[in-house]
Amino acid sequence: MSAVAQKSNMHGYEQLTSQPIANLDNATIAHPDRLDAIVRVLTCGSVDDGKSTLIGRLLWDASDLPDDTRATINRSVDADGVPDVSLLVDGLVAEREQGITIDIAWRYFDAGHRRYVIIDSPGHEQYTRNMATGASHADVAIMLIDARHGVKRQTRRHAAILDLMGVRRVILAVNKMDLIIWSEEKFRAIERDFQQLVRRFNFIEAAAIPVAAKRGDNVARRSDQAPWYHGQTLIERLSEVSNRDTAINAPFRFPVQSIIRDGLDFRGLSGTVATGSIQVGKSVQLNNSGATARIRRIVTMDGDLDIAVAGNAVVLQLDADYDVSRGAILAEAVQPPIYAQSLQARLVWLAETPLDTDHGLLIRTSTDLTPVSSLSVTAKLDLETLAENPATICLPNDVFLADISTSRPIAIDRFSDVSETGCFVLVDALSGSTLACGVVVQAHEHVLKHPSARPSFTLSVAQLEREICAGLSSSSDEFHRRANAVARILESAGLSVDIKRD
Structure with a gap:
């Protein structure tokens, strides 16, 4: 373990290096959760296409439900004697009374080597905001279409929102195939219409599967009602879908949430690494001033790290003090926002x-x-x-x-x-x-307004000690407060200020 990783308190960093880590194999990294093993699945489509029933069927067939839950559902059967599995999803009283989904319902189940987070979003137009919220979390979307009605206006709206929110993988579930006697001709016509729709957007996957969620055909088990269909079941398709492209490979972005002080000499920037990665000794740029600094320490509650990656909540200490506040973004100078x-x-x-x-x-x-x-x-x-x-x-x-x-x-x-x-x-x-x-x-x-395009001015600590910060060598906080106040005044006059330590 490196010296950086061994130094876990927030005081006395004089022995720490600001040079980039040479041997990354031995670097201390806090890896986020195994995101590749978790897939977030959004269900959407027009109202009454059977979203809650489909998700209930997935939970019923593919997950290990408690015996008392199964017993309750088995007592809620329809006229055909089929358990109403949608009750596993429709949680709000208002939803059950109206027979629709209003809020976003989150359910979890494990299948194979993966955990699935199922997001059941509303189909009604007036609840579009709820659907958009669900889409912002999703890795893949299951678009449901009633086999009797095909693509609707709300289906197109949902496709547009999925595209806008960055969902790139879509599975078309043509539901209620039993009500059209499993007609291949009608299924293929819907499939063609949907393919024309998705070509207008930026989807990279758009598979179509004929299903009957009420009885579970082609959901978790293959149906014998459609001998003409040789593709995958829904759960088989989900098992192969990757989540959104990892943020770890994107350019480094660190939105500052707050400033952390220990009452002595420590001053750090708190936040979560949004994208990319950063290591001790690397140079970063502050968007609000255009100034650059090196990462001195990466601090967590469990000790210091050598490297922080997307998803890590950390405190970054820089090797220079700048006027940074909530809302600023730290980035690598070679790929700034x-x-x-x-x-x-x-x-x-x-x-x-x-x-x-x-x-x-x-x-x-x-x-x-x-x-x-x-x-x-x-x-x-x-x-x-x-x-x-x-x-x-x-x-x-x-x-x-x-x-x-x-x-x-x-x-x-x-x-x-x-x-x-x-x-x-x-x-x-x-x-x-x-x-x-x-x-x-x-x-x-706006090039002229960008801080990096302003005339630059270097303000040394020696100058500060002779003038406005005279006699404050024993009060680090007050020294930094006055120095940053001077920097702000100069920046408001159009200068880019760099406080240089001797």
């Missing part, structure tokens, strides 16, 4: 009332919250043709394009480049309620 004040975004409007561009809005990105100075709708998705037509207004549940300007520059990425820091939500400036979620299509960097 875009520092922009205007961007083009694709959004889904989640509020129950139309968009009012004169209403006060805030944009929340990672840990930052910034006032929106202007928002203009430029186009709206037509759910019939899937074309983005020019528009200026936005109604509830619309998927639309907009130009957004913020009151100050923010650090952000294009969603196609780094999804974790390329998404955002819009919130009401007065109530704090969420109004929309969106992804960045393009961000326009």
Whole structure:
């Protein structure tokens, strides 16, 4: 174990190195949970297509349910004597009374070498915001279609939201095949329609499976009702689906959540590594100043680390003190985020009332919250043709394009480049309620306003000790407070300030 890993308290780091780790094989790393063994599955589609029944059937056939639960379900049979497995999912009283899903239902089961997290999202149009929330967590989506009705408007809306939220793998479950007497002709027609739909988006997988969730045909067991179908069952297909592309291989991004002090000399930046990895001794750039610093320590409750990867909650100590606060993003200097004040975004409007561009809005990105100075709708998705037509207004549940300007520059990425820091939500400036979620299509960097383009000025500790910080050598906190105050004043005048230690 390296010297860095052995040093676990927050004091006295004089023996620690700021050089990059030479032998990564022996480095101390806190690996996140085995994400490859956990697959998050969203079910969505039009209302009454059988989402809750399908998930209930998966739980019934593929998981180890308690005996008392099975006994309860066995007592709830329909006219055909088939247990109502949807009761395993529809948890809210309002849902059971209406026979629909309103909120997102989360269920878990293990099958083979994997654990599945099932997310049952609402089908009704007025609950689109709930479905969008579920999609933000999903690795793969099961799109249900009633074999009698085929692709609907809400199916197209859900496909658009899946694409917007970055879900790239979709399984088409053509449900209630028993009600069309397992017609291959009708199944193939629906399959062709769906393939035309998904080609309009960025899905990389879109398999189709004929199922009858009520009796479990082609869900966890192969059906003898469709001898013409030679593909996989639903659970077989899920067992081969990979989760979203790991964030560990993306550029390093560390949104700062808070500043940690120990009352002495320790000052660290607390947060969770959003993407990529970082190691002791590596150079990082601060988006709010353009300044660079090296990682001195990576601190956790269980001791210091040599390397932190995506998903790790850590405290990063830099080898220099800069004015950093919540909302800043640390990144590698060679692949920084875009520092922009205007961007083009694709959004889904989640509020129950139309968009009012004169209403006060805030944009929340990672840990930052910034006032929106202007928002203009430029186009709206037509759910019939899937074309983005020019528009200026936005109604509830619309998927639309907009130009957004913020009151100050923010650090952000294009969603196609780094999804974790390329998404955002819009919130009401007065109530704090969420109004929309969106992804960045393009961000326009204002070169003249970027800190790295400002005239630079180096402020040495010796200069500070002779002037504004004279006599404060024994009070580290007050010294840093005054030094950072001077730096802020100079930066507000257009200078990029680097406080250099002798």
